[in-house]
Amino acid sequence: MGRVSSDSKNTNESSGQKKSGGPNSPDPRDVVDGRDFADILMGSGRMDPESSLPLPGEDPAPVKSPAEASRESIFLDGDPAMSHPDEEVGPLQSDENAEPGKELRDRAEVIGTSARWAAGWSLRFLVVAAAFWVLGRALSGVWTGILPVILAIIVCTVLWPVVRLLRKGHLPNALAVLLTIILFFAVIGGIIAAIAPSVSKQIPQLVDRGAEGIEQIQNWVAGPPLNLQSDQIDNMIDQATNWVQDQTDQITQTAITGVSAITSGAITLFVMLVLIFFFLKDGEKFLPMVRRVAGRRVGWHLTEVLTRCWNTLGGFIRTQAIVSFIDAFFIGLGLVIMGVPLAGPLAIITFFGGFIPIVGAFTAGALAVLVALVANGFTTALIVLGIVLAVQQLEGNVLQPVLQSKAMKMHAVIVLLSVTVGGGLFGIIGAFLAVPVAAMITEVFRYIGDLTDLATGEKHSADIAFATSAGQQTGAQREQAAQRWQDWKKSLTTDDSGEPKPFSRFLAPLLPDDKDGKGGKDDKPSDDSASTQS
Known part of the structure; x- marks a missing residue:
């Protein structure tokens, strides 16, 4: 017999027939319906064709004779979980009554199922995109406050090994952090102080050489293969000069914005220094606090x-x-x-x-x-x-x-x-x-x-x-x-001794009446038992 698909399992798990506390019962938290808001909104079930296909290494279901099918049909009648032909495993058999051009299944039903599946995933994509858009807008609004936090965390990843080394030297926590921060900025300041004299001396020379280089470029474009005339070159220079003059207001506004940016940068630097100190000093207390707050x-x-x-x-x-x-x-x-x-x-x-x-x-x-x-x-x-x-x-x-x-x-x-x-x-x-x-x-x-x-x-x-x-x-x-779930699946097809269950006993938990003398009880937890165990 072919395997029952996951939708069939979900249907029977949600039927909630009787309570049971068997040792192989799965954790109720592991038994899920498998549908999300998009499936419910679109009015469709979970489209999961892989769950009804045989796994690699499994033997395909044998094709039953008409006599065997008629004997087993008593277990399939009235069971909604077994009434879907697309959930059967095994080779598709041709219908003797089928005629060329005659539909075995309504095309509108097939197209509608695929359309609902595509619409459901499109809705999920739109929800995720909207969430990212809202997150981006929120971050842009509070970026000034988030930036020093992010920069402080990055600097802390660099300085933390030094702080840990100083702590091993039996230095007080606050003193170790303070010395590390001072050492870090001393190194940065030393590098700047070392290169500042050479920069101040060489930049004027570089400007002069740059002017000479521009003249060489002018001479090069005036020769072959460009052969530009001096009037054309002067015209291009005049156009560039006029464009710069036209942008005077914008340049002035940029300078004002630059002053504001420098002020904002100084504030960000100060906040970052304070955060670095406390992150390095009390950072180890953060995770225990998260566990207390989040559960x-x-x-x-x-x-x-x-x-x-x-x-x-x-x-x-x-x-x-x-x-x-x-x-x-x-x-x-x-x-x-x-x-x-x-x-x-x-x-x-x-x-x-x-x-x-x-x-x-x-x-x-x-x-x-x-x-x-x-x-x-x-x-x-x-x-x-x-x-x-x-x-x-x-x-x-x-x-x-x-x-x-x-x-x-x-x-x-x-x-x-x-x-x-x-x-x-x-x-x-x-x-x-x-x-x-x-x-x-x-x-x-x-x-x-x-x-x-x-x-x-x-x-x-x-x-x-x-x-x-x-x-x-x-x-x-x-x-x-995962092991509990695997044991429960195994208990559906084998008994305690490991022998395969007969066909009637395998389907007994799926039937509403008492077929095997157990009063309709099975090893699967119902919704009531799941809520009780939760």
Whole structure:
């Protein structure tokens, strides 16, 4: 006999015939209807054709003779769970009374079923898109308050190992945090102080060489193959000058906005410093508070997810710092060897640009080539371009696969799309934060996938690397629930000795009357028993 589909099981599970407390009864929380709001709104059942198909390795149902079918029809009559021909397993038999051009099933019914399925999934997609739109609007409204929190968390992932090391040296918690913050900003200030003199000396020289480079470009476009006249060149320069003059009001407004942005940046920096101090000092108390507020079950999930996100974010920042340092070192060394001015500042720009994957490295490399072109000429620019490409190939083919794959496990397409969307929505800050945010979202989906694998029995809890003991307990519970479900399914087809049940005994729990002398009782929990156990 073919297997009963999941919809048939759901129909009989919801019929709620009798109470039972058998040892193989599944957890009532595991027995679900399988329909969501879209199915109910569209007036359709769950479309799950895979549940009625044989699994790989199963033998197809044997084709029964008319005599066998007539003997077993007494168990099928009146049972709505067994009355759907599309839920039968086995090869489709041709009807002797079928004629060419005669419909075996109404075409409108088939098309309507598919249309309801498509409409249901379209409705789900619209709801998800609307939720993301509302979330984006809400974030844009409170972005000023969220930005220092996000930046503080990112900085904390960098400083936390230092704080932990100082704590092991028996320093007080607050003192260890304060010393770490002072050391961090001392390093940043030292780097700026080291490059400031060279920048102030070399920028005027770079401007002069840039003017000479512009004259060389004018001479080049005046010759073959362009052969532009001097009047045409002067006309183009005049048009550019007039355009700049026409934009005076906009430039003034931009300057005013820049002053406002500097003030806002100072406030953001101050708030970020305060948050960094308290995050590093009292961050370990956050997860216990989450468990108390959210409850045990939800708190366990949040503890595991947040810990995974923290580990992923810290791994991304540290590995990206290593990759960016290697890029900056070799590109800066090449600029020094070629005598390109501003080699130190360009190396630092390359380092910070490396934290914006793909886009940052490309922008920093293009800037280095442009400076080499203006200052040292076309030949030096080509050599610098070769150095930049060689270093980026080393990063993309060796460093990124080895280091970043362990930290994020994200495809390059996801990284590129994240940077593009983040930069388009929130500018440079959005491009910088796009990959860490995408990595944390990916970690959430990865955790959901792990729980799904445990629920379906595809994995065991020992096969998953949980970050916390709460995650291990949750995984063990999910695995036990899957085992209870498997035992209950097995109890439908085999008896206590492991022998297959007769056909009549297998269908007895599905019948409304007493066929096997048990008074209609079976091992499946009804709705009443499910609510009682819950």
